[in-house]
Amino acid sequence: MWRRVASLSPLVSSSKSRLLNQVQVAYGFNAWQMFSTQVLNPVEGGVSDSRRTPFVTFVLGGPGSGKGTQCTRIVETFGFTHLSAGDLLRREISSNSENGSMILSTIKEGKIVPSVVTVQLIQKAIETSDSDKFLIDGFPRTEENRIAYERVIGAEPDIVLFFDCPEEEMVKRVLNRNQGRIDDNIDTVKERLKVFAELNLPVIKHYSKKGKLYKIDGTGSEDEIFERVRPVFAALRYPVLF
Numbered sequence: 027m028w029r030r031v032a033s034l035s036p037l038v039s040s041s042k043s044r045l046l047n048q049v050q051v052a053y054g055f056n057a058w059q060m061f062s063t064q065v066l067n068p069v070e071g072g073v074s075d076s077r078r079t080p081f082v083t084f085v086l087g088g089p090g091s092g093k094g095t096q097c098t099r100i101v102e103t104f105g106f107t108h109l110s111a112g113d114l115l116r117r118e119i120s121s122n123s124e125n126g127s128m129i130l131s132t133i134k135e136g137k138i139v140p141s142v143v144t145v146q147l148i149q150k151a152i153e154t155s156d157s158d159k160f161l162i163d164g165f166p167r168t169e170e171n172r173i174a175y176e177r178v179i180g181a182e183p184d185i186v187l188f189f190d191c192p193e194e195e196m197v198k199r200v201l202n203r204n205q206g207r208i209d210d211n212i213d214t215v216k217e218r219l220k221v222f223a224e225l226n227l228p229v230i231k232h233y234s235k236k237g238k239l240y241k242i243d244g245t246g247s248e249d250e251i252f253e254r255v256r257p258v259f260a261a262l263r264y265p266v267l268f
């Protein structure tokens with residue numbers, strides 16, 4: 027079980043703090059992102075490998091914006107573990123869990139499942155994985171999702187990707203998806219677009235204000251989009267040791 031040291035900053039000496047600022051300027055990351063896979067040991071004030079915390083990327087965008095497609099590419103190239111909130115919920119439906127019928131009707135209507143259910147599924151998936159870097163796809167969809175995650179997991183994401191795509195393109199992609207999803211029909215898509223604009227955009231704005239957002243142009247071919255995503259993760263492969 028991993029956990030993040032909540033009050034890291036007071037433990038960082040002023041010289042380290044200056045160094046972190048220089049690194050942030052040079053690499054475009056903040057101090058928290060740099061410490062995302064190693065946390066300070068509060069007793070010794072040093073870096074402890076025994077209490078690693080995972081690097082978490084939230085992957086956001088409207089329905090059909092290409093989140094799942096690009097996550098597959100990121101997994102192939104950078105070895106992340108992909109957790110799709112939608113897939114976790116659909117698995118609950120197919121396993122006939124106690125929440126299955128509620129989840130099914132919520133997804134059919136294009137609405138959002140209560141955060142307590144989704145956050146629990148994500149928490150379990152993280153805790154039962156050996157991975158130290160996750161893509162959490164399609165989550166948080168609402169401010170309520172975001173706050174519930176931060177409360178339960180005790181951490182914010184390290185970075186957030188947002189695939190920005192015009193509505194007409196998203197609708198076209200969803201209606202051509204042909205994977206048998208119950209929400210891939212014009213009525214549900216219209217509702218999902220409404221929910222995205224009303225409830226998800228505020229989350230995206232929140233992370234933008236925090237300097238964690240990477241807005242990616244979600245138009246063009248899958249390859250073209252991945253070439254916009256690649257530099258974000260390529261930069262993460264240069265660890266800075268303190």
Ligand SMILES: Nc1ncnc2c1ncn2[C@@H]1O[C@H](COP(=O)(O)OP(=O)(O)OP(=O)(O)O)[C@@H](O)[C@H]1O
Nearest residue numbers: 088089090091092093094095199200203246247248
């Ligand atoms: N750049 C692209 N150009 C054309 N089609 C694409 C592109 N990227 C993905 N697609 C296709 O569009 C459909 C939707 O993509 P994807 O499932 O990745 O979107 P998503 O953001 O995960 O959607 P949802 O939120 O509904 O799960 C899929 O059929 C996918 O193959």
Ligand SMILES: Nc1ccn([C@H]2C[C@H](O)[C@@H](COP(=O)(O)O)O2)c(=O)n1
Nearest residue numbers: 111112113133137138139164165167
């Ligand atoms: N945080 C989430 C994620 C997904 N859902 C529900 C509602 C979505 O329309 C549906 C499909 O998700 P997708 O595969 O498109 O990411 O699942 C939710 O309620 N809360």
Ligand SMILES: [Mg+2]
Nearest residue numbers: 093094112164
């Ligand atoms: Mg998807």
